[in-house]
Amino acid sequence: MSEGLRSDARRNYTRILAVAEEEVAAHGAGASLEQIARIAGVGSATVRRHFPTRRALLEAVSRKRIDALCARARELTGTGDGREALMAWLSEVVAYCVSARGLAAALSYDGTEADPVHENACSAALEEAAAPLLRHAVQDGAVAPDITVADLITLIVGIAMATEHHPTPAAHAARLFHLATTGLTPQSRTGTRAGA
The missing domain is CATH 1.10.357 (Tetracycline Repressor; domain 2)
Incomplete structure (x- = not known):
């Protein structure tokens, strides 16, 4: 069970980072964290858990x-x-x-x-x-x-x-x-x- 959770967390991290790279390239440092979460298909809390700032x-x-x-x-x-x-x-x-x-x-x-x-x-x-x-x-x-x-x-x-x-x-x-x-x-x- 915990291995599955770790796998999900790794997949979420990879997906969030890929989306963040595209959004920062398009919008600069002010890219919306909420938009990144939406495109990555995760909640804002998940983004903040991986990237607290x-x-x-x-x-x-x-x-x-x-x-x-x-x-x-x-x-x-x-x-x-x-x-x-x-x-x-x-x-x-x-x-x-x-x-x-x-x-x-x-x-x-x-x-x-x-x-x-x-x-x-x-x-x-x-x-x-x-x-x-x-x-x-x-x-x-x-x-x-x-x-x-x-x-x-x-x-x-x-x-x-x-x-x-x-x-x-x-x-x-x-x-x-x-x-x-x-x-x-x-x-x-x-x-x-x-x-x-």
Whole structure:
């Protein structure tokens, strides 16, 4: 009997998550939990039992993308120029956040936890995976030593959320990210490469 209940719970979880992925892709982080429950053919209480908060749902929906970004960070670690490797990874995070609706919200800090740096599994996973990339860039002297991965994720989240409704969100987000990481002064005036 209990095995049957566990099987039902697994099936419900899988169905809810599949519907949630489609609804978040269509409607962003504000996708209706009630609509997800209706389409999945379960009650709202079942959705909330599996995903007690909206953040829990967004984290589950974003898990595959987060895993891919973590793997990419590990792949780039120790390759060539520290700043180039870090910037390549951060550019991919920007592109993911713009194309995968709900991901920026899953990475955002909402201030409900005592330790906002690790308030959710998505941001914590990215911070852990990207820490060696950032250390390499700092050791190369290309990034200021007081910069944290959490700072960079917060910057990307802000850019992704600010450009979500722009007619060309990917291009606009990439432009703003470039502006944020190179600064306002033309490189020809400074004669040096700007730091992140």
